[in-house]
Amino acid sequence: MIKKIFYKEWLKIRWAYLAIAVLFAAVMIYIFASVAHTYKFNLAATYWYNIIFRGISFYSSLRYVPLFSGLLLAAVQFIPEIQKKRIKLTFHLPVNEYNVLLVMAGIGFLSLVVMFGVYCLIFLLLGYAFFPAEIVHSAVLTTFPWYLLGLTAYSLASYIILEPMWKRRIFYILFAVGFGNLFLYGWFYNIYDRVLIGMLIVTILLSISVIYSGHRFKKGVYK
Numbered sequence: 001m002i003k004k005i006f007y008k009e010w011l012k013i014r015w016a017y018l019a020i021a022v023l024f025a026a027v028m029i030y031i032f033a034s035v036a037h038t039y040k041f042n043l044a045a046t047y048w049y050n051i052i053f054r055g056i057s058f059y060s061s062l063r064y065v066p067l068f069s070g071l072l073l074a075a076v077q078f079i080p081e082i083q084k085k086r087i088k089l090t091f092h093l094p095v096n097e098y099n100v101l102l103v104m105a106g107i108g109f110l111s112l113v114v115m116f117g118v119y120c121l122i123f124l125l126l127g128y129a130f131f132p133a134e135i136v137h138s139a140v141l142t143t144f145p146w147y148l149l150g151l152t153a154y155s156l157a158s159y160i161i162l163e164p165m166w167k168r169r170i171f172y173i174l175f176a177v178g179f180g181n182l183f184l185y186g187w188f189y190n191i192y193d194r195v196l197i198g199m200l201i202v203t204i205l206l207s208i209s210v211i212y213s214g215h216r217f218k219k220g221v222y223k
Contacts, residue, residue, distance in 0.1 A: 006103065006107060013076055013077050013111065017073065017115070021115060023065060024115065025119075027061055032126050059139050062143055066151075069116075073112060074158045102211065105158055113151065145192045145196070149184065159172065162210060
């Protein structure tokens with residue numbers, strides 16, 4: 001039964017997942033094409049100086065891509081479940097409802113982890129072609145909270161979509177916007193280094209939050 005649920009969820013998200021992959025590829029190409037273009041008109045040492053001492057980030061185009069990815073995947077995965085009431089049928093399968101929700105959310109969450117991991121590795125390898133390792137590692141650590149935001153956005157969006165009460169949805173949306181902004185204060189490189197572990201733990205804990213709103217939806221709780 002779990003394999004069937006996995007296959008059903010993959011069919012829902014496969015085209016959105018492909019679109020996300022293409023978007024990441026396009027952004028990576030843009031970033032490093034811009035870097036290569038800059039190298040034609042500036043000395044490498046001057047470019048590195050601007051990055052290290054002036055905080056100029058060559059990767060700023062990547063900032064909102066993980067966020068968009070998480071929101072898109074949550075939308076295509078869970079909105080049809082609510083609009084077509086398919087989630088109620090899913091809850092009546094001979095499988096524990098919490099296991100069903102964890103499998104559904106886990107598929108989307110882990111799919112994003114794989115996508116983010118692959119493109120983070122690509123970013124790392126392409127970065128080595130242009131910059132010293134110190135600059136590349138700093139860039140990866142600076143962008144890491146953006147990837148965590150993408151995962152957090154997926155979890156919170158899934159939670160909000162399954163929430164049966166609109167007043168609660170509005171409150172959760174406001175909370176999600178405020179909370180999400182905490183991941184985007186990277187106005188200078190390595191600004192989040194001391195709290196990355198804490199942010200990672202919070203992101204992992206939020207990944208199971210969909211259980212609560214899914215339970216409320218099944219029980220028809222509207223207050």
